[in-house]
Amino acid sequence: xxxxxxxxxxxxxxxxxxxxxxxxxxxxxxxxxxxxxxxxxxxxxxxxxxxxxxxxxxxxxxxxxxxxxxxxxxxxxxxxxxxxxxxxxxxxxxxxxxxxxxxxxxxxxxxxxxxxxxxxxxxxxxxxxxxxxxxxxxxxxxxxxxxxxxxxxxxxxxxxxxxxxxxxxxxxxxxxxxxxxxxxxxxxxxxxxxxxxxxxxxxxxxxxxxxxxxxxxxxxxxxxxxxxxxxxxxxxxxxxxxxxxxxxxxxxxxxxxxxxxxxxxxxxxxxxxxxxxxxxxxxxxxxxxxxx
Amino acid sequence: xxxxxxxxxxxxxxxxxxxxxxxxxxxxxxxxxxxxxxxxxxxxxxxxxxxxxxxxxxxxxxxxxxxxxxxxxxxxxxxxxxxxxxxxxxxxxxxxxxxxxxxxxxxxxxxxxxxxxxxxxxxxxxxxxxxxxxxxxxxxxxxxxxxxxxxxxxxxxxxxxxxxxxxxxxxxxxxxxxxxxxxxxxxxxxxxxxxxxxxxxxxxxxxxxxxxxxxxxxxxxxxxxxxxxxxxxxxxxxxxxxxxxxxxxxxxxxxxxxxxxxxxxxxxxxxxxxxxxxxxxxxxxxxxxxxxxxxxxxxxxxxxxxxxxxxxxxxxxxxxxxxxxxxxxxxxxxxxxxxxxxxxxxxxx
Ligand SMILES: Nc1ncnc2c1ncn2[C@@H]1O[C@H](COP(=O)(O)OP(=O)(O)OP(=O)(O)O)[C@@H](O)[C@H]1O
Ligand SMILES: [Mg+2]
Numbered sequence: 095x096x097x098x099x100x101x102x103x104x105x106x107x108x109x110x111x112x113x114x115x116x117x118x119x120x121x122x123x124x125x126x127x128x129x130x131x132x133x134x135x136x137x138x139x140x141x142x143x144x145x146x147x148x149x150x151x152x153x154x155x156x157x158x159x160x161x162x163x164x165x166x167x168x169x170x171x172x173x174x175x176x177x178x179x180x181x182x183x184x185x186x187x188x189x190x191x192x193x194x195x196x197x198x199x200x201x202x203x204x205x206x207x208x209x210x211x212x213x214x215x216x217x218x219x220x221x222x223x224x225x226x227x228x229x230x231x232x233x234x235x236x237x238x239x240x241x242x243x244x245x246x247x248x249x250x251x252x253x254x255x256x257x258x259x260x261x262x263x264x265x266x267x268x269x270x271x272x273x274x275x276x277x278x279x280x281x282x283x284x285x286x287x288x289x290x291x292x293x294x295x296x297x298x299x300x301x302x303x304x305x306x307x308x309x310x311x312x313x314x315x316x317x318x319x320x321x322x323x324x325x326x327x328x329x330x331x332x333x334x335x336x337x338x339x340x341x342x343x344x345x346x347x348x349x350x351x352x353x354x355x356x357x358x359x360x361x362x363x364x365x366x367x368x369x370x371x372x373x374x375x376x377x378x379x380x381x382x383x384x385x386x
Numbered sequence: 387x388x389x390x391x392x393x394x395x396x397x398x399x400x401x402x403x404x405x406x407x408x409x410x411x412x413x414x415x416x417x418x419x420x421x422x423x424x425x426x427x428x429x430x431x432x433x434x435x436x437x438x439x440x441x442x443x444x445x446x447x448x449x450x451x452x453x454x455x456x457x458x459x460x461x462x463x464x465x466x467x468x469x470x471x472x473x474x475x476x477x478x479x480x481x482x483x484x485x486x487x488x489x490x491x492x493x494x495x496x497x498x499x500x501x502x503x504x505x506x507x508x509x510x511x512x513x514x515x516x517x518x519x520x521x522x523x524x525x526x527x528x529x530x531x532x533x534x535x536x537x538x539x540x541x542x543x544x545x546x547x548x549x550x551x552x553x554x555x556x557x558x559x560x561x562x563x564x565x566x567x568x569x570x571x572x573x574x575x576x577x578x579x580x581x582x583x584x585x586x587x588x589x590x591x592x593x594x595x596x597x598x599x600x601x602x603x604x605x606x607x608x609x610x611x612x613x614x615x616x617x618x619x620x621x622x623x624x625x626x627x628x629x630x631x632x633x634x635x636x637x638x639x640x641x642x643x644x645x646x647x648x649x650x651x652x653x654x655x656x657x658x659x660x661x662x663x664x665x666x667x668x669x670x671x672x673x674x675x676x677x678x679x680x681x682x683x684x685x686x687x688x689x690x691x692x693x694x695x696x697x698x699x700x701x702x703x704x705x706x707x708x709x710x711x712x713x714x715x716x717x718x719x720x721x722x723x724x725x726x727x728x729x730x731x732x733x734x735x
Contacts, residue, residue, distance in 0.1 A: 172443070252674055275469060275471065277467040277468075277469050277470075277471035278471050278473065280438050280458075280467070280471070280485075281465065281467060281471040281532075282438075282463075283438070283457075283458050283459070283487055284436060284437075284458040284459060284463065284464065284465050285459065285487055285488065285532075286458075286459030286487060286488025287459075287487065287488070296473060299473075300473075300475060326514040328623075
């Protein structure tokens with residue numbers, strides 16, 4: 095093997111011997127500049143969040159990115175304040191259950207709408223889609239009244255119920271199930287699987303990338319949700335992280351350095367979720383390359 | 387293994403009727419090919435046999451048992467799809483094992499059966515691979531393996547070779563035929579390729595617009611087509627059709643000669659002659675024409691002639707074909723003349 099390598103240069107080696115890369119043209123430089131600007135734009139808020147979390151309160155309103163006297167005092171404060179762990183736990187529980195519920199129910203409904211022909215199918219689909227057009231701000235009042243009459247105020251269920259299924263997720267899954275050929279489903283029917291088994295063993299594995307994307311969306315959406323959890327919770331013990339953090343400081347002064355510290359800590363689970371699920375997205379793209 | 391009977395089988399989608407009463411008796415172990423132009427209802431018939439489409443009228447029985455209202459899995463059939471329908475997320479072995487999911491075999495029996503099928507299909511080395519790591523022909527074999535593993539009464543194939551390149555098609559055609567000889571299950575095979583139909587079938591069912599045109603062995607449908615459609619559909623190039631009139635045992639070909647024929651019918655007819663049978667210099671002479679185009683095929687040359695009756699195709703020697711522009715008299719053996727009714731297109735007895 096090694097001998098063969100020394101005798102016959104590989105294609106890469108041949109390319110390398112052509113000398114240094116040619117100077118880049120103007121178009122490429124412009125493309126890089128745009129990408130660079132985009133990158134800076136994305137990273138800036140995060141950089142500021144971390145920078146602020148390392149500042150003393152009196153420095154918070156200075157725009158400098160590097161704190162003059164960096165300190166970990168804020169982290170000590172937030173982590174020693176027992177409430178933060180409670181909010182963190184609440185957020186984890188709510189985001190996880192909601193994500194699981196969405197993966198299950200959105201894909202069930204999406205699959206049904208995509209692969210079954212039944213009277214009223216279109217009406218159901220349009221009804222689901224139309225809920226996408228109503229802003230959350232308009233829904234919170236009916237949700238609140240509903241929670242009040244059912245006694246769901248200030249509970250996990252109260253925070254979670256509006257998001258257990260989403261129109262967006264249903265739509266996304268329906269579209270992705272279109273890419274599962276009917277032949278697969280019919281072949282499975284002939285092989286003796288019932289419809290639920292077909293959905294689970296044949297269709298679901300083929301839409302893993304969509305499930306991963308949906309998981310990321312839903313988890314992040316619930317992790318950062320603010321308005322509804324703020325309205326439906328009363329007791330500090332039921333707060334989620336965003337609601338809890340917003341309460342740092344007192345009436346006269348918002349403690350931005352503490353809020354930013356909490357926010358910085360709370361990005362960690364989102365990174366973990368992303369790292370877990372993006373693997374499926376990449377693998378899904380590879381799998382989608384297999385035709386027929 | 388079992389026989390299969392279709393009785394007045396029909397299918398409508400709402401108002402539109404796509405199958406108009408199909409009658410067919412398939413014997414145990416027979417290799418039946420459905421052939422016909424696109425949209426004639428081949429797949430629909432097959433899918434009704436499989437239980438994937440509802441039956442609008444008539445009866446399907448497998449092994450003497452009416453299966454109209456049985457679920458696909460209870461019909462003792464297996465189907466191979468045009469796009470293979472093998473699952474990309476499962477290994478070859480899992481794909482094949484999938485066919486055994488609903489069987490109540492013990493695990494070691496299942497393993498043995500999978501190994502046996504893999505052996506027959508020559509895929510023992512491929513069992514651990516994912517479909518993405520297989521060639522088109524190998525994927526098709528996996529699909530066949532999944533169907534075989536259950537040893538169904540009837541195998542259904544819906545154009546399984548149409549996604550393969552020409553060479554692989556010929557090879558798989560042979561493999562499927564060999565497989566049939568080896569396992570002996572009844573096979574219903576759908577194709578729109580008449581060569582596939584001729585080479586594989588015990589009997590061919592030729593369909594058009596939801597009607598069966600003819601059922602017969604490859605020999606029968608080639609040498610004694612029941613209708614002008616069958617005559618022109620089977621065999622390439624297509625059968626020449628010449629307008630003619632039959633009176634008192636004399637056939638007068640429009641734009642051609644008159645020949646004596648021992649035939650009682652009278653009236654307007656269509657005379658069908660295959661290009662293979664129509665030769666320069668053969669007796670009796672039917673028509674004369676000028677060579678407009680030649681297609682050398684090696685052993686033979688196809689010649690396209692302009693005649694008073696329109697374009698006619700004939701076969702000439704490959705070594706000494708007539709030159710372009712030559713005027714040639716074409717004749718054919720009397721056995722090779724097919725007479726059809728001019729209006730209905732049905733063969734005259
Ligand atoms: N779901 C459906 N609704 C309405 N008409 C249909 C439906 N499925 C099939 N048809 C019609 O039924 C007829 C027969 O279709 P079928 O798929 O059986 O044809 P085929 O012989 O298999 O053709 P091909 O060689 O193109 O596969 C066609 O005219 C088709 O348009
Ligand atoms: Mg078809």
